[in-house]
Amino acid sequence: MADKKQLRIGLVGTGLMGRAHANGYNRIHNFFPALQYEPKLVAVCSRNEEKVKAFAAQWNFESYETDWKALVAREDIDAVDICTPNDSHFEIALACAAAGKMILCEKPLARTLEEGQQMVDAIQKAGVKTTVWYNYRRIPAVTVAKNIIDSGKLGKIYHYRANFLQDWTISEDLPQGGEGLWRMDVGAAGSGVTGDLLAHCIDTAMWLNGGITDVSAMTETFVKQRMHQLTGKVEPVGIDDACLFHCHFENGSLGLFESTRYARGHKALYTFEVNGADASLKWDLHDMNRLEYFDHRDESQTRGWRSIHITDGDHPYIKNWWIPGCGIGWEHSFVHQVADFLKSLEDGSKCSPTFEEALQTQKVCAAVIDSANSKSWKDTHVDGKYVW
Amino acid sequence: MADKKQLRIGLVGTGLMGRAHANGYNRIHNFFPALQYEPKLVAVCSRNEEKVKAFAAQWNFESYETDWKALVAREDIDAVDICTPNDSHFEIALACAAAGKMILCEKPLARTLEEGQQMVDAIQKAGVKTTVWYNYRRIPAVTVAKNIIDSGKLGKIYHYRANFLQDWTISEDLPQGGEGLWRMDVGAAGSGVTGDLLAHCIDTAMWLNGGITDVSAMTETFVKQRMHQLTGKVEPVGIDDACLFHCHFENGSLGLFESTRYARGHKALYTFEVNGADASLKWDLHDMNRLEYFDHRDESQTRGWRSIHITDGDHPYIKNWWIPGCGIGWEHSFVHQVADFLKSLEDGSKCSPTFEEALQTQKVCAAVIDSANSKSWKDTHVDGKYVW
Amino acid sequence: MADKKQLRIGLVGTGLMGRAHANGYNRIHNFFPALQYEPKLVAVCSRNEEKVKAFAAQWNFESYETDWKALVAREDIDAVDICTPNDSHFEIALACAAAGKMILCEKPLARTLEEGQQMVDAIQKAGVKTTVWYNYRRIPAVTVAKNIIDSGKLGKIYHYRANFLQDWTISEDLPQGGEGLWRMDVGAAGSGVTGDLLAHCIDTAMWLNGGITDVSAMTETFVKQRMHQLTGKVEPVGIDDACLFHCHFENGSLGLFESTRYARGHKALYTFEVNGADASLKWDLHDMNRLEYFDHRDESQTRGWRSIHITDGDHPYIKNWWIPGCGIGWEHSFVHQVADFLKSLEDGSKCSPTFEEALQTQKVCAAVIDSANSKSWKDTHVDGKYVW
Amino acid sequence: MADKKQLRIGLVGTGLMGRAHANGYNRIHNFFPALQYEPKLVAVCSRNEEKVKAFAAQWNFESYETDWKALVAREDIDAVDICTPNDSHFEIALACAAAGKMILCEKPLARTLEEGQQMVDAIQKAGVKTTVWYNYRRIPAVTVAKNIIDSGKLGKIYHYRANFLQDWTISEDLPQGGEGLWRMDVGAAGSGVTGDLLAHCIDTAMWLNGGITDVSAMTETFVKQRMHQLTGKVEPVGIDDACLFHCHFENGSLGLFESTRYARGHKALYTFEVNGADASLKWDLHDMNRLEYFDHRDESQTRGWRSIHITDGDHPYIKNWWIPGCGIGWEHSFVHQVADFLKSLEDGSKCSPTFEEALQTQKVCAAVIDSANSKSWKDTHVDGKYVW
Structure with missing residues (x-):
C-alpha cells in the first residue's frame, strides 16, 4: 500500500x-x-x-x-x-x-x-x-432508504415525520456550560436541540425528500435557570430544551418534526418515517441496522411492514465489514463518511453535505427558531439549488 | 335477572x-x-x-x-x-x-x-x-395509562404526542359523500381528519394530561376535487385530508398531534406517548392489548421499556372477559362504555365524556381548524372546568 | 330470519x-x-x-x-x-x-x-x-398461515417449531385438583401440558404441515407433591409440568415442540414458525392479529420479515366483523368454529378436526408421553389418512 | 504508553x-x-x-x-x-x-x-x-444476562432454550469443501451445525446456567450430496445440516436447543431465553444491543417484559465506547475478548473459556452427535469442575 x-x-x-x-x-x-x-x-x-x-x-x-x-x-x-x-x-x-x-x-x-x-x-x-x-446519512439502513426513495418506489410522497428524543437534561441539578456541557450554553452552542438534534433530522429529511420551504415552530425551555459550570453562578438558560415544528416540503408533502432532551426513556431515539402513495418506510437509530418498509403493491394477503435487517453484502457499505446477520454500530457511520470523502478525492465528486448544502439546513434551523420566537410561519429561503 | x-x-x-x-x-x-x-x-x-x-x-x-x-x-x-x-x-x-x-x-x-x-x-x-x-378511553390498556398517570408515577409531564394514521383515501378515484363515504363530505362531516380522528386523540390527551390551552396547526387537502356520490359530479373537496398541530397543555407540557388518511401502510394507527420526569408510557391501537411503560426508578442495569400485556384479571374490565394472555378486540371498547353508562345510572355519577366535556374537545378542534386557516396560534378557550 | x-x-x-x-x-x-x-x-x-x-x-x-x-x-x-x-x-x-x-x-x-x-x-x-x-386454527392469522402453506409459497418445508408457554403453576402453594384446578390432577386431565397445551400445537402443526411420524420426548414434574383440593391431603403430582419433544413429519421436515407452565413472564404464549426453502412464517398468540412472513423471492434490498396485520376485509372471517385495523380477540376463534360447523351442515362437508382427525393428535400425544417415560423414540402410528 | x-x-x-x-x-x-x-x-x-x-x-x-x-x-x-x-x-x-x-x-x-x-x-x-x-459471551447484553443470573434475580431456574438459525446452505447448487466452504466438509469441520453453531449456544448456556448432564438429539442432512470444491466431484455430505436436542442441566432445569442452516429468513439468529421462578430473560443476536427481562416482582399493573437497550455507561464494556443510545456491533465482541485476555495477564486470572472449559462444550457436542446417531439419551460426562 x-x-x-x-x-x-x-x-x-x-x-x-x-x-x-x-x-x-x-x-x-x-x-x-x-x-x-x-x-x-x-x-x-x-x-x-x-x-x-x-x-x-x-x-x-x-x-x-x-x-x-x-x-x-x-x-x-x-x-x-x-x-x-x-x-x-x-x-x-x-x-x-x-x-x-x-x-x-x-x-x-x-x-x-x-x-x-x-x-x-x-x-x-x-x-x-x-x-x-x-x-446519519451513512448508516447503511438510511442509505438504503435514500436508494428506495430515489428509485421512485414510494410514489408521490405525502408525509415525512421525524423526531430525536433524549432524556439526559431532565435533572434540574445538571449545570450548564463548560466541558462536556457546552451544548447547554446558548453562547457556545447557538441553540439547544434545534442545532444539536433537529439539524440531523432536517439534513436527512431534505436529503431524502427535498427542500423545506416554510415552517411553523414552537420551542420551550423547561428549566429556566441552571448553575453555569464556568462562572459557578446560577444563570438563565438560553437554549431550547425542546423544539417542535411542522412544515411544507417543496414536493408538496407535509413535515412534522420534534426534538427534546426531556423524553424519559429515550437516549438517542432518532426516528423518521416517509409515506408515499405506493409505499412507506421508517427507521429508528436505536435499532439502526433495521429498515421498515411497506409496499402496497404486495398482494393483499401477505402485505405487511417488512423489517429489513440491513446486514447483507449487497446493502451499502456492508461488504467492507463482516457477514450477513452481523450488525455494525453507531461509530461506523463516521468511518463511512471518511471513506466517502476519500472516494470523492479520487473521482472529483463532492462529499455531501458540503458547506453549501449544510447551509440549507442552517437556513431551516434559523427559520425554525425565528418562527418559534415570533409565533408565526416563516419562509426558509431554501432555494433548492443545494438540496440534493 | x-x-x-x-x-x-x-x-x-x-x-x-x-x-x-x-x-x-x-x-x-x-x-x-x-x-x-x-x-x-x-x-x-x-x-x-x-x-x-x-x-x-x-x-x-x-x-x-x-x-x-x-x-x-x-x-x-x-x-x-x-x-x-x-x-x-x-x-x-x-x-x-x-x-x-x-x-x-x-x-x-x-x-x-x-x-x-x-x-x-x-x-x-x-x-x-x-x-x-x-x-378509546375504555380500551383496558388506555385505562391503565390513565391510572398510572393519575397515580403520579410519571412525575412532572413534559411531552404528549399522538397520531392517528390511515391510508384509505389515497386513491384519487375514491368518490366523496353519500353512504359509506359521508366522512369525505365537509357538509356532512364538518371537517376531515380533525373531527374524525384527531378528536379521538384530543379527547384521550385531555383526559390523560389535562386541558389544551392554545394550538398552532396546518391542514392539507391532497386531492382537491372528487366525484360526489350523490350528485354524480366532480366537486371540490372541502375536508382536511391531513392535519398537524402542536400545542400547550395547561400543565406546561407540549403536545404534538398528527392525523392523515394518506399514510400508506397504516389502517388505524392511533398511538400516543407521554413523557414525564420519572416515567413514560406509550400505546398503539394496532397492538391494543399492550401498554409500553418506562420507569426511570428501576435500577439501571435492568431498566427498559416494559411491554405490558394488558390481559390480567386485575387490569381494568378484564375480569369480565377471559383469562390472562387472551386478548380482547376493538369492539370491546364499546361494550365497556355501555357498561360504564349503566354503572353510572346505579351510582348517579357521570359517564365521561359528557356533552360538556366533549365540548372542550370540540373547542380544541375548532381552534385547530381556525389556526390552520389563519396560519396563526389560536387560544382554545378551554376553561378546564370540564377537563377531567 | x-x-x-x-x-x-x-x-x-x-x-x-x-x-x-x-x-x-x-x-x-x-x-x-x-x-x-x-x-x-x-x-x-x-x-x-x-x-x-x-x-x-x-x-x-x-x-x-x-x-x-x-x-x-x-x-x-x-x-x-x-x-x-x-x-x-x-x-x-x-x-x-x-x-x-x-x-x-x-x-x-x-x-x-x-x-x-x-x-x-x-x-x-x-x-x-x-x-x-x-x-386456534380459526384465528384469522392462523388460517392465513394455512392458506399460504397450501398455496405452495413456502416451497419444500424443512422446519416446524412451536411452543406453548405459561407460568401459572410456579407457586408450590397452588393446590391440585377440583374445580378450576382439575388440569393439575392427572386422573381428571389424563396428562399435564401435553394434553392441555401441546395438543393444540400438534393439531395446528399437522393441519399446516402434515403427519408426525415419530417422536422423542422428555417430561418433567417440577413440583412433586401438592395439596389436593378435594381430599385436603398432600398428594403426589401425576401430571407433566413441562414437555419437550422433537419429531419427524411425513414430509421430511423436523419438528420441535415445547410446553410448560413454568415459563415466568408468559401467560399463553403459543407460537409457531415454519421454514420452507422459499419462504417462512411465524405467529404468536399474544399478538394474535399479526402474522410474520418472509419471502426470499422479494428483491434483496427490501427483503425482510413482513408483519401482516390480519384485519383486512379479504382476510379470513374478518369481513364479518369490523373495518381494517380493528383487531378481534381470543374469543372470536370459538365463534368462527361455530360458524364453520353450521356452514358444514349446509354443504355436507366435515368440520375439521373431526373425532377421527383429533385422534391423530391423540396418537401423537400418547407417543410423546410414552417416549418420555421410556426415554426412547416412539412411532406415532399416525397413518396420514386423517391428517388434512 | x-x-x-x-x-x-x-x-x-x-x-x-x-x-x-x-x-x-x-x-x-x-x-x-x-x-x-x-x-x-x-x-x-x-x-x-x-x-x-x-x-x-x-x-x-x-x-x-x-x-x-x-x-x-x-x-x-x-x-x-x-x-x-x-x-x-x-x-x-x-x-x-x-x-x-x-x-x-x-x-x-x-x-x-x-x-x-x-x-x-x-x-x-x-x-x-x-x-x-x-x-458471544462478551456482547454486553449477554454479559448483563450473566450478571443478572449470578445475582440470583431469576430464582430457581426451570427452563433454558436457545437456537441458532441460518439459511445460507439451502441451495442444492452450493458446493461443499474448500476455501470459504470448509464448514460444509465433515473432514475439515468435524461436524455441521453442531460444532459451528450449537457449540456457541452450549457454551453460553453452561456459562449462564451450569452443566448439562445428558442429552437426547436428532440430526438431519437435508441435501445428501453436493459437488466438492476441491475434488470437483459430487460427494456425499457428511455434516449435520440441522441438529435439535433437549437435555437436563445439573441444576434440574430443562434445556432445548436447535440449530440449522435451512431456516429461511434468518441470517445469524442466535437467541436464548432463561425462565426462573421469579424472573426471565431473553436475547437475540439480530438485535444484539437489547436484553429482554421480565421480573415477576414488579407490581402487577405495570409488569411486563423490559426491553433494555444495553448502551449505558454502567453496562459492561460500554464505557470504553461511546455514549448512551449508540449501539455497538458484532465485531466488538472480539475486541472485548482480547481486552479480557490482556486483563487476565495483569491479574493472573484465567480468561474463560479456557481449553478445559471449552472441552466441556466439546463433550456436550460429542454426546449430542452420539445421541442423534444412536437415537438414545447420552450422558455428557461433564463433571462440573470446569463449568463456571
Missing part, C-alpha cells in the same frame, strides 16, 4: 466527536483497502497539552498542537477537521479557507445563519473542498 | 357505529351480569325500511322506525343513541333534550363549535344525562 | 370453555347472518343447580339439567357440546353416539389413546357428525 | 475469523488505553504468500509466515491465535503447547472429543495459558 495517496489530516477538538472522527480515520486502513487515498493523521489540537498529547498517542496522530491557529498554519496538513464546540466553527473555518485547507466540519455548520453564510462565502472564494458531518 | 332495572334504548343510525354500539348493548347480558341495569333494545331507526328492519332483527331490537323524530317521540324509550353522520347530531340531540331523553352521542359531538355549544345548552337546560362515544 | 334452520344445542360443562363456547353460539345471530343454520340453545348442564341456572340465564339457554345423561336423552337436542373436564369426555361421547347426537367436544379428545379410539369407533358406528374444539 | 507490557501475537489463519480477531487486536490501543498490556502483532500465517502479505499489511502485522510451524517456532511470539479450519486446531495447538506458547483458539476447540482431550492434556502438561473464542 506504499502507493496510496495521502490525505494529511489535522483534527481540532478532542471531545466525543473528536474521538468519533479519529476512529473514522483509523479504520480506513483495515476496512477500505481499495481506496486510492488514505488518511495520514498529522496533528491533533486541543488547548490542554496533557490531554491532547494523550489523545494523539491513543488515536495515532503524529503530533499535536495546543493552538488551532498553529495547526491551520501547518503546511503538512491538507485538510482540517473541526470538532470543536459550535462557537468556534466560524473562526476556524474562515482561517482554514484563507489557508486553502479542505474542511471537514462537525455539524451544525455554525451557531447562526449569518456565520454559516460567511463560511460558505469564504470557502467558495477559496475554492476549498468541504463536508459537514451529518453522519 | 328479572329484577334488573331497564334502560330502554332507541338507536338512530345503522352504519359502522350503529353496529358497534348495538354490539355493545347486546354483550352486557353475557359479560356484565353484576350490573343493576340492563339495556332494553326498544327501537332502531334508519330511513331505509328494508335495511332497518334487517338491522333490528340482526341486533335484537324490538321494533324499528324510519323517522328519527318518531323514535324520539316514543314514550317507551329512555335514552337515544345517536349514530348518524355528524350533520344530524345537532338536530337530533336538541329534539332528545326537548323530549327529556338521555343521549348517547357518537363523536364528534357536532360539526362545529356553535352546534356543540347549543347542544350543551340544550341538555343542561333539560337536565338530561349524556355521554359521547370516545370509545 | 324466521326461515333459518336450527341446530338445537345441549351444552355440558359451565367452566371457562363452557363460557367460551356459549359465547360462540350467542354471536352467530349478530355476525354471521348469511348462514342457513342458527344455533338454538336448548339446554345447559352442570351438577350444581344454582350455578347452572344462573349460567343458563346469563348465556340464553332455554333450560338446564343437572345430570348430563338427562341432557343427552332429550329429544329436542341435535348436538351435544362437551365442555367438561377430560375424564368425562369418553363416557358422554359414547352416550351421545348411542343417542345419535352430533358431538362438539372440547379438546383434547380424551385422556388416553384408548379412550379416544373407542370414541372414534362409537361415532363411526353411529354415523354422527363431530368436531373437536382446536380453536 | 511506552511503558505498556507487550503480548506478542502470532495469528494463524486469514479467513473471516482471522479478520475478526485481527480487528480485535487492532482496537485495543484506541479503546482500552487503561490496560497494562497491549498486543504486538508480530506475525500472521497463511499458505498463500500473496494473500498473507496483503493481510499483514492491511491488519498491521509486522511480518508473515506461510508455514504455521515456522510461526510457532518463532521466539518473538508469546501467544498463537489459531483461526484455521477445525481440522488443524489439534496439530497446531499441540505444537504451541510444546513450544510453551499461550494459545487463543477459535471455537470449537477441536473436531472431536478425542482431539480436544489431547489438546487439554497437552496444555496442562505445558502449563500454557489458553482461551477459546466463544465470543
Whole structure:
C-alpha cells in the first residue's frame, strides 16, 4: 500500500466527536483497502497539552498542537477537521479557507445563519473542498432508504415525520456550560436541540425528500435557570430544551418534526418515517441496522411492514465489514463518511453535505427558531439549488 | 335477572357505529351480569325500511322506525343513541333534550363549535344525562395509562404526542359523500381528519394530561376535487385530508398531534406517548392489548421499556372477559362504555365524556381548524372546568 | 330470519370453555347472518343447580339439567357440546353416539389413546357428525398461515417449531385438583401440558404441515407433591409440568415442540414458525392479529420479515366483523368454529378436526408421553389418512 | 504508553475469523488505553504468500509466515491465535503447547472429543495459558444476562432454550469443501451445525446456567450430496445440516436447543431465553444491543417484559465506547475478548473459556452427535469442575 495517496489530516477538538472522527480515520486502513487515498493523521489540537498529547498517542496522530491557529498554519496538513464546540466553527473555518485547507466540519455548520453564510462565502472564494458531518446519512439502513426513495418506489410522497428524543437534561441539578456541557450554553452552542438534534433530522429529511420551504415552530425551555459550570453562578438558560415544528416540503408533502432532551426513556431515539402513495418506510437509530418498509403493491394477503435487517453484502457499505446477520454500530457511520470523502478525492465528486448544502439546513434551523420566537410561519429561503 | 332495572334504548343510525354500539348493548347480558341495569333494545331507526328492519332483527331490537323524530317521540324509550353522520347530531340531540331523553352521542359531538355549544345548552337546560362515544378511553390498556398517570408515577409531564394514521383515501378515484363515504363530505362531516380522528386523540390527551390551552396547526387537502356520490359530479373537496398541530397543555407540557388518511401502510394507527420526569408510557391501537411503560426508578442495569400485556384479571374490565394472555378486540371498547353508562345510572355519577366535556374537545378542534386557516396560534378557550 | 334452520344445542360443562363456547353460539345471530343454520340453545348442564341456572340465564339457554345423561336423552337436542373436564369426555361421547347426537367436544379428545379410539369407533358406528374444539386454527392469522402453506409459497418445508408457554403453576402453594384446578390432577386431565397445551400445537402443526411420524420426548414434574383440593391431603403430582419433544413429519421436515407452565413472564404464549426453502412464517398468540412472513423471492434490498396485520376485509372471517385495523380477540376463534360447523351442515362437508382427525393428535400425544417415560423414540402410528 | 507490557501475537489463519480477531487486536490501543498490556502483532500465517502479505499489511502485522510451524517456532511470539479450519486446531495447538506458547483458539476447540482431550492434556502438561473464542459471551447484553443470573434475580431456574438459525446452505447448487466452504466438509469441520453453531449456544448456556448432564438429539442432512470444491466431484455430505436436542442441566432445569442452516429468513439468529421462578430473560443476536427481562416482582399493573437497550455507561464494556443510545456491533465482541485476555495477564486470572472449559462444550457436542446417531439419551460426562 506504499502507493496510496495521502490525505494529511489535522483534527481540532478532542471531545466525543473528536474521538468519533479519529476512529473514522483509523479504520480506513483495515476496512477500505481499495481506496486510492488514505488518511495520514498529522496533528491533533486541543488547548490542554496533557490531554491532547494523550489523545494523539491513543488515536495515532503524529503530533499535536495546543493552538488551532498553529495547526491551520501547518503546511503538512491538507485538510482540517473541526470538532470543536459550535462557537468556534466560524473562526476556524474562515482561517482554514484563507489557508486553502479542505474542511471537514462537525455539524451544525455554525451557531447562526449569518456565520454559516460567511463560511460558505469564504470557502467558495477559496475554492476549498468541504463536508459537514451529518453522519446519519451513512448508516447503511438510511442509505438504503435514500436508494428506495430515489428509485421512485414510494410514489408521490405525502408525509415525512421525524423526531430525536433524549432524556439526559431532565435533572434540574445538571449545570450548564463548560466541558462536556457546552451544548447547554446558548453562547457556545447557538441553540439547544434545534442545532444539536433537529439539524440531523432536517439534513436527512431534505436529503431524502427535498427542500423545506416554510415552517411553523414552537420551542420551550423547561428549566429556566441552571448553575453555569464556568462562572459557578446560577444563570438563565438560553437554549431550547425542546423544539417542535411542522412544515411544507417543496414536493408538496407535509413535515412534522420534534426534538427534546426531556423524553424519559429515550437516549438517542432518532426516528423518521416517509409515506408515499405506493409505499412507506421508517427507521429508528436505536435499532439502526433495521429498515421498515411497506409496499402496497404486495398482494393483499401477505402485505405487511417488512423489517429489513440491513446486514447483507449487497446493502451499502456492508461488504467492507463482516457477514450477513452481523450488525455494525453507531461509530461506523463516521468511518463511512471518511471513506466517502476519500472516494470523492479520487473521482472529483463532492462529499455531501458540503458547506453549501449544510447551509440549507442552517437556513431551516434559523427559520425554525425565528418562527418559534415570533409565533408565526416563516419562509426558509431554501432555494433548492443545494438540496440534493 | 328479572329484577334488573331497564334502560330502554332507541338507536338512530345503522352504519359502522350503529353496529358497534348495538354490539355493545347486546354483550352486557353475557359479560356484565353484576350490573343493576340492563339495556332494553326498544327501537332502531334508519330511513331505509328494508335495511332497518334487517338491522333490528340482526341486533335484537324490538321494533324499528324510519323517522328519527318518531323514535324520539316514543314514550317507551329512555335514552337515544345517536349514530348518524355528524350533520344530524345537532338536530337530533336538541329534539332528545326537548323530549327529556338521555343521549348517547357518537363523536364528534357536532360539526362545529356553535352546534356543540347549543347542544350543551340544550341538555343542561333539560337536565338530561349524556355521554359521547370516545370509545378509546375504555380500551383496558388506555385505562391503565390513565391510572398510572393519575397515580403520579410519571412525575412532572413534559411531552404528549399522538397520531392517528390511515391510508384509505389515497386513491384519487375514491368518490366523496353519500353512504359509506359521508366522512369525505365537509357538509356532512364538518371537517376531515380533525373531527374524525384527531378528536379521538384530543379527547384521550385531555383526559390523560389535562386541558389544551392554545394550538398552532396546518391542514392539507391532497386531492382537491372528487366525484360526489350523490350528485354524480366532480366537486371540490372541502375536508382536511391531513392535519398537524402542536400545542400547550395547561400543565406546561407540549403536545404534538398528527392525523392523515394518506399514510400508506397504516389502517388505524392511533398511538400516543407521554413523557414525564420519572416515567413514560406509550400505546398503539394496532397492538391494543399492550401498554409500553418506562420507569426511570428501576435500577439501571435492568431498566427498559416494559411491554405490558394488558390481559390480567386485575387490569381494568378484564375480569369480565377471559383469562390472562387472551386478548380482547376493538369492539370491546364499546361494550365497556355501555357498561360504564349503566354503572353510572346505579351510582348517579357521570359517564365521561359528557356533552360538556366533549365540548372542550370540540373547542380544541375548532381552534385547530381556525389556526390552520389563519396560519396563526389560536387560544382554545378551554376553561378546564370540564377537563377531567 | 324466521326461515333459518336450527341446530338445537345441549351444552355440558359451565367452566371457562363452557363460557367460551356459549359465547360462540350467542354471536352467530349478530355476525354471521348469511348462514342457513342458527344455533338454538336448548339446554345447559352442570351438577350444581344454582350455578347452572344462573349460567343458563346469563348465556340464553332455554333450560338446564343437572345430570348430563338427562341432557343427552332429550329429544329436542341435535348436538351435544362437551365442555367438561377430560375424564368425562369418553363416557358422554359414547352416550351421545348411542343417542345419535352430533358431538362438539372440547379438546383434547380424551385422556388416553384408548379412550379416544373407542370414541372414534362409537361415532363411526353411529354415523354422527363431530368436531373437536382446536380453536386456534380459526384465528384469522392462523388460517392465513394455512392458506399460504397450501398455496405452495413456502416451497419444500424443512422446519416446524412451536411452543406453548405459561407460568401459572410456579407457586408450590397452588393446590391440585377440583374445580378450576382439575388440569393439575392427572386422573381428571389424563396428562399435564401435553394434553392441555401441546395438543393444540400438534393439531395446528399437522393441519399446516402434515403427519408426525415419530417422536422423542422428555417430561418433567417440577413440583412433586401438592395439596389436593378435594381430599385436603398432600398428594403426589401425576401430571407433566413441562414437555419437550422433537419429531419427524411425513414430509421430511423436523419438528420441535415445547410446553410448560413454568415459563415466568408468559401467560399463553403459543407460537409457531415454519421454514420452507422459499419462504417462512411465524405467529404468536399474544399478538394474535399479526402474522410474520418472509419471502426470499422479494428483491434483496427490501427483503425482510413482513408483519401482516390480519384485519383486512379479504382476510379470513374478518369481513364479518369490523373495518381494517380493528383487531378481534381470543374469543372470536370459538365463534368462527361455530360458524364453520353450521356452514358444514349446509354443504355436507366435515368440520375439521373431526373425532377421527383429533385422534391423530391423540396418537401423537400418547407417543410423546410414552417416549418420555421410556426415554426412547416412539412411532406415532399416525397413518396420514386423517391428517388434512 | 511506552511503558505498556507487550503480548506478542502470532495469528494463524486469514479467513473471516482471522479478520475478526485481527480487528480485535487492532482496537485495543484506541479503546482500552487503561490496560497494562497491549498486543504486538508480530506475525500472521497463511499458505498463500500473496494473500498473507496483503493481510499483514492491511491488519498491521509486522511480518508473515506461510508455514504455521515456522510461526510457532518463532521466539518473538508469546501467544498463537489459531483461526484455521477445525481440522488443524489439534496439530497446531499441540505444537504451541510444546513450544510453551499461550494459545487463543477459535471455537470449537477441536473436531472431536478425542482431539480436544489431547489438546487439554497437552496444555496442562505445558502449563500454557489458553482461551477459546466463544465470543458471544462478551456482547454486553449477554454479559448483563450473566450478571443478572449470578445475582440470583431469576430464582430457581426451570427452563433454558436457545437456537441458532441460518439459511445460507439451502441451495442444492452450493458446493461443499474448500476455501470459504470448509464448514460444509465433515473432514475439515468435524461436524455441521453442531460444532459451528450449537457449540456457541452450549457454551453460553453452561456459562449462564451450569452443566448439562445428558442429552437426547436428532440430526438431519437435508441435501445428501453436493459437488466438492476441491475434488470437483459430487460427494456425499457428511455434516449435520440441522441438529435439535433437549437435555437436563445439573441444576434440574430443562434445556432445548436447535440449530440449522435451512431456516429461511434468518441470517445469524442466535437467541436464548432463561425462565426462573421469579424472573426471565431473553436475547437475540439480530438485535444484539437489547436484553429482554421480565421480573415477576414488579407490581402487577405495570409488569411486563423490559426491553433494555444495553448502551449505558454502567453496562459492561460500554464505557470504553461511546455514549448512551449508540449501539455497538458484532465485531466488538472480539475486541472485548482480547481486552479480557490482556486483563487476565495483569491479574493472573484465567480468561474463560479456557481449553478445559471449552472441552466441556466439546463433550456436550460429542454426546449430542452420539445421541442423534444412536437415537438414545447420552450422558455428557461433564463433571462440573470446569463449568463456571
